Amino acid sequence: MQTTSPQKAAIDMQAADQRRKKSALEQAGGTRGVVYSALPALVFVVANNARGLEVGILAALLVAVGIAVERLARSESIQPALGGVLGVAIAAGISWYTGSAKDFFLIGIWASLAGAVAFTVSVLLRWPLAGLIWNATTGKGTVWRADKRSRIYYDIATLVLAAIFGARFAVQQYLYQADEVDSLGFAKIAMGYPLLAVGLLAVAWAARASDKRLKAVGLLPAKRT
Secondary structure: OOOOHHHHHHHHHHHHHHHHHHHHHHHOOHHHHHHHHHHHHHHHHHHHHHHOHHHHHHHHHHHHHHHHHHHHHOOOOOHHHHHHHHHHHHHHHHHHHHOOHHHHHHHHHHHHHHHHHHHHHHHHOOOOHHHHHHHHHOOOOOHHHHOHHHHHHHHHHHHHHHHHHHHHHHHHHHHHHOOOHHHHHHHHHHOOHHHHHHHHHHHHHHHHHHHHHHHHOOOOOOOOO
């Protein structure tokens, strides 16, 4: 039996979704992203303890640049690495200017607060960022906003992300005030990708629940076989 046009279209849409999801994963850094994100902070803490602030800054910058070069040599997505170099360069510049090792982590601390506020405000405005980002990435637009239950699913996922960013800020700001540079480095690593993975699981749950709901009420086409 030949595949009908609607069936072929549904198969093509599923294949396109898979390609988009793969691209999103690659842009996030892939499996190496966990290691790459942790290395500059780890190297900074170790080098700062061993040889002082200037060596720590230089070592962190060299590692960030090395990661970017390694990605380029492997013909992988370099966007996360370039973002990492920029982030490390800004953090290093602040730390060098103030002469304080703990200020290497300052931009990340306040970025966490900004993330917590942004995710929370998006829920209050009824445009939860988890839904906006996910559906923009997968090409599904804003149809999910037409269904109250779908919005609730994405509200929950967005609030989970807000809690993660809020926890990062609270813990790291406490350690910053206590001048615990080593603990700041550990907290940055431990509360980075591991907690982000929890947030992504919440978003994935919301997306599946929303898609199922939208298909049930006819706002999304049911999957054809």
